[in-house]
Every structure is written in structure tokens, then in C-alpha cells.
Amino acid sequence: MxxxxxxxxxxxxxxxxxxxxxPKARPPGTALxxxxxxQAAQAFLNSLTTDQQQKAVFTxxxxxxxxxxxxxxxxxxxxxxxxxAQQRKLAMALLQVPLSExxxxxxxxxxxxxxxxxxxxxxxxxxxxxxxxxxxxxxxGKPAAQEPWGWRVEGHHLSLNFSSxxxxxxxQTPAFxxxxxxxxxxxxxxxxxxxxxxxDLGFALLHSFSAEQxxxxxxxxxxxxxxxxxxxxxxxxxxxxxxxxxxxxxxxQKIFNQLLQTYLQIYRPDLAKALNQxxxxxxxxxxYFTWAGSKEPGLGNAHYYRIHSPVILIEYDxxxxxxxxxxxxxxxxxxxxxxxxxQSHYQKHQHKK
Numbered sequence: 001m002x003x004x005x006x007x008x009x010x011x012x013x014x015x016x017x018x019x020x021x022x023p024k025a026r027p028p029g030t031a032l033x034x035x036x037x038x039q040a041a042q043a044f045l046n047s048l049t050t051d052q053q054q055k056a057v058f059t060x061x062x063x064x065x066x067x068x069x070x071x072x073x074x075x076x077x078x079x080x081x082x083x084x085a086q087q088r089k090l091a092m093a094l095l096q097v098p099l100s101e102x103x104x105x106x107x108x109x110x111x112x113x114x115x116x117x118x119x120x121x122x123x124x125x126x127x128x129x130x131x132x133x134x135x136x137x138x139x140x141g142k143p144a145a146q147e148p149w150g151w152r153v154e155g156h157h158l159s160l161n162f163s164s165x166x167x168x169x170x171x172q173t174p175a176f177x178x179x180x181x182x183x184x185x186x187x188x189x190x191x192x193x194x195x196x197x198x199x200d201l202g203f204a205l206l207h208s209f210s211a212e213q214x215x216x217x218x219x220x221x222x223x224x225x226x227x228x229x230x231x232x233x234x235x236x237x238x239x240x241x242x243x244x245x246x247x248x249x250x251x252x253q254k255i256f257n258q259l260l261q262t263y264l265q266i267y268r269p270d271l272a273k274a275l276n277q278x279x280x281x282x283x284x285x286x287x288y289f290t291w292a293g294s295k296e297p298g299l300g301n302a303h304y305y306r307i308h309s310p311v312i313l314i315e316y317d318x319x320x321x322x323x324x325x326x327x328x329x330x331x332x333x334x335x336x337x338x339x340x341x342x343q344s345h346y347q348k349h350q351h352k353k
Contacts, residue, residue, distance in 0.1 A: 037097045038167060041143035041151060044090040052078055052087075060141030060148055066233045066337060070176045070327070072129060072156040077138030079155075081131070091137050095153055098162055098172060103266030106177055109194045110158045111135055116189055117180055130156070148342055157327075159231075163338030171338035172271055174235075175330040182318055182326040195326050198316055199297065201259040202305050206291055208252045209243070216243040223293025223302040227315040227327050235331035240308040242290030256289060260307060263314050263330050275312070275332070282311040299324055310334075 048056060056078035058064050064076050080088055096104050111132050118130035128134070135155030143149050145167035152161045157178030163171040177195065184192040193199070209217055219241055229235040248256060260279075264272045279287070287309040294301035302319035313331040318324070334340050 036167070037094070037162070037164065037169065038143045038145055040090075040094040040097045041139065041149075044087065044094050044137070045139065045143065047084075047087050047090055048078070052082065055082075056137060057139045057142075060150065062140060064138070065140045065150060065152075068152065068154060068159045068161060068174055068176075069231045070154075070157055070159050070178055072134070075134075075136045075138075075154060077136035077152070077154070079134055079136045081133035091153075094137075094151075095160075098169060098268055098271055099160075100265055100268050100272070106194055106266060107153075107158055107160070110177060110179065111155065113179060113192075113194065114156060116184055116187070116192070119187065120181065120185070148338070150338065161337060163342070165338065165342060169271060170342070171332060171335050172267055172275075173330055173332040173336050174231075175266070176328070177266075178325075178327045180321060180325040182324045185324070195328060197262045198259075198328055199318070199326070201255060201262060202291075202303075202316060203297055205252065205255045205259060205289065206295060206305070208249075208255060213243055213247070216247070217289065217291050218295075219290055220292040223304040223319045224317060225302075225319050227317045227329050228306075229313065229315065229329065229331060234336065235313050235333060237308065237313065240286075240288035240290075242288040242306075242308070245284045245287040245289075248289075256287075256307075260314070263307075263328070278311050278332070278334075279309060282309055286310055293319065294323070 045053060045056070055076075058076070067076070069075075080091070083091060095107060099107065114130045114132040114134075118127070121130065123130060135153060135158065137151065137153050139149070139151045141147065141149035143151075143164075148163070148165050150161065150163040152159065154160070157176070157180065159174060159176040161172070161174055162169055179194045182193065182195065182199070184190055206214075206217065228237060245253060245256060261272075264275050264279075266272075267275070287307065289305065289307055291303070291305045293303035295303075297303075299322050302323040304315075304317045304319065306316065307314040311332065311334050313333055314329070315331075316326065316328045318326045320327075
């Protein structure tokens with residue numbers, strides 16, 4: 001065990017050194033926030049060898065673009081382990097472009113959590129099942145200002161997908177973030193909780209409801225064992241259920257909005273604003289909040305909630321590993337992978353025969 005802890009400490013030092021080389025997290029409005037994603041992607045791809053590019057780059061129409069997941073498995077793309085220090089620096093600089101300081105911090109923490117999980121599971125040093133280097137960067141099409149292209153960063157408990165048309169990001173979903181453990185139970189990082197706001201605000205909203213309201217809010221006394229939409233290419237659920245936004249008190253609406261923004265503000269301000277505008281256009285009066293499972297946090301108290309409207313679906317599930325294993329996902333029900341925007345683009349730019 002001491003040997004394993006020593007190995008984990010080594011990884012933390014190594015990862016900390018690598019992260020320290022990344023551009024510092026930036027406040028809103030700085031030049032880095034406005035940096036063109038095309039340029040950042042090109043800088044990374046230009047740093048790769050021919051063999052690395054063959055692993056990292058697919059055609060835009062390749063079905064791999066929709067092959068997303070959030071479990072620890074072998075993936076397509078170029079993983080961090082096969083990158084030089086400079087390439088890793090450029091990869092993480094690219095990841096910073098679409099994310100807010102908060103969002104980048106969560107992504108970074110999810111990757112680093114692999115080291116803690118490996119120690120908690122008493123895996124030997126040579127075991128690579130839990131590995132902070134097993135996060136893959138994949139590109140679909142060539143980054144360009146005039147043609148559609150996309151990219152993904154993905155590994156255990158992290159899948160962020162971006163699609164661009166004529167230089168503009170038209171989709172930043174599906175977006176998955178998870179945490180195992182949800183709360184680190186012991187060791188030097190005891191109490192660490194990456195997705196704390198998502199949990200705390202969910203319970204705060206639940207506990208604000210009256211007994212009469214809870215009859216609408218709670219759809220089941222048992223939580224599902226997973227987010228219901230899984231890794232489907234297109235998220236589909238039956239019509240929204242639960243309590244409507246308009247049926248909440250002003251105080252409850254305030255908590256609800258804080259919870260909603262916790263998910264949307266993982267992105268830089270302009271991308272978060274675009275999602276917010278879509279939600280507002282569809283109407284807050286069409287938004288539902290739903291809960292299933294335990295009404296109290298803690299080990300063994302499995303619980304689930306979701307926010308659902310005609311245009312957005314957010315799921316949170318904490319039921320696995322004795323309710324200490326969180327999965328969250330944000331789905332744009334009209335434009336995951338940019339499919340709606342791409343269809344419009346192709347209709348306007350049909351090639352002449």
C-alpha cells in the first residue's frame with residue numbers, strides 16, 4: 001500500500017508539473033478567451049507527427065464522431081500518454097478555449113481523480129485501468145473557418161464534444177462530467193468533491209419544496225442506476241414530468257436558475273450565453289425539474305434528478321458504488337453534435353453539380 005501511495009504521489013507531482021505548464025485560467029473578457037478555436041486546433045495538430053495525426057484525425061463524416069462514451073475503455077484518437085510535453089501543453093490550451101475557468105477546473109480535476117481512484121481500488125503501480133493519461137483528443141475534418149469540423153476530448157468520466165461551422169462553434173454537446181468517488185472517503189484528499197455544486201444545489205432545491213409540490217417533483221422512490229439517456233447518439237425521453245418552473249416560488253426559481261447555470265457556465269461566456277438564449281427562447285415556463293430516490297445525501301442514499309425542456313436535458317445520477325459515484329450530462333435536444341446547424345448549413349451551401 002505504501003508503494004502504491006508513493007506511486008500516486010509521484011503521479012500527482014508529475015501531473016501538477018504538466019498542468020503548471022498550461023496557460024493560466026483566465027478571467028472573462030481576456031484575449032485568451034477570444035482566441036480562435038481554429039487556430040488553437042491547428043497549432044496542436046501541426047505539432048503532431050504523421051503517425052500521430054493518423055490517430056487523431058478522422059473525416060468529418062466518420063461515424064466515430066458520434067461514438068462517445070464515459071467509461072474507462074480503449075478509444076479512438078490520440079491519448080495524452082502518446083504526446084510530448086509540448087503537445088500536451090497545446091492540447092490543454094485548446095481545451096481552455098471553449099471552457100470557462102470553472103469548466104476547465106472541473107475537467108482537470110476529473111482527469112486527476114484517476115490517480116486517487118487507483119489508490120482507493122488498491123491497484124498495483126503497473127495497472128493502467130485507472131490512468132490520467134488515458135484521455136483522448138479526436139478531430140473530425142480539418143479545422144477551418146469555412147468548412148464544418150469538430151473535435152472531442154474524452155476519457156473516463158469526461159466527454160466534451162464541439163462542432164463548428166464557418167468558424168463558429170454551433171454545438172458544445174453532448175457534455176458529460178462524472179466523478180468516482182463523488183466524495184473522496186479517505187486519504188490525503190479526503191472530502192474532495194468535484195461536482196459539489198451540482199449535488200448541493202439539487203438538494204437545496206428539493207428541500208425547498210412543500211409537501212404538495214413534492215408530489216409532482218418526486219417521480220419514484222428509487223433512483224435509476226444510471227443516467228437514462230446513456231451514451232445514445234440522440235437523447236430521447238418521453239415528455240417532461242415533474243414540477244414546472246412556473247409552479248415554483250420566486251425563491252425556488254432562484255435556486256433552480258443557480259443549478260441550471262452550474263451546468264451551462266462550464267463554457268466560456270459567449271457559448272454559455274448561446275445555450276441560455278436557446279433555453280429562454282423555448283420558454284422557462286416549459287422547464288421541468290424531476291427527482292427520484294433518496295431525499296437526503298449520504299452513502300447508500302441513491303438519488304437522481306433532471307432538468308428537462310423542449311430544447312435541453314440535464315441529468316444527474318448518484319447511485320453506483322453505494323451512492324458515491326456521480327454521472328452528469330448536458331444534451332441539446334435540438335442540436336447535439338451540431339446536427340441541426342449542419343443541416344441548415346448544407347441546405348444553404350449545396351454544391352452545384
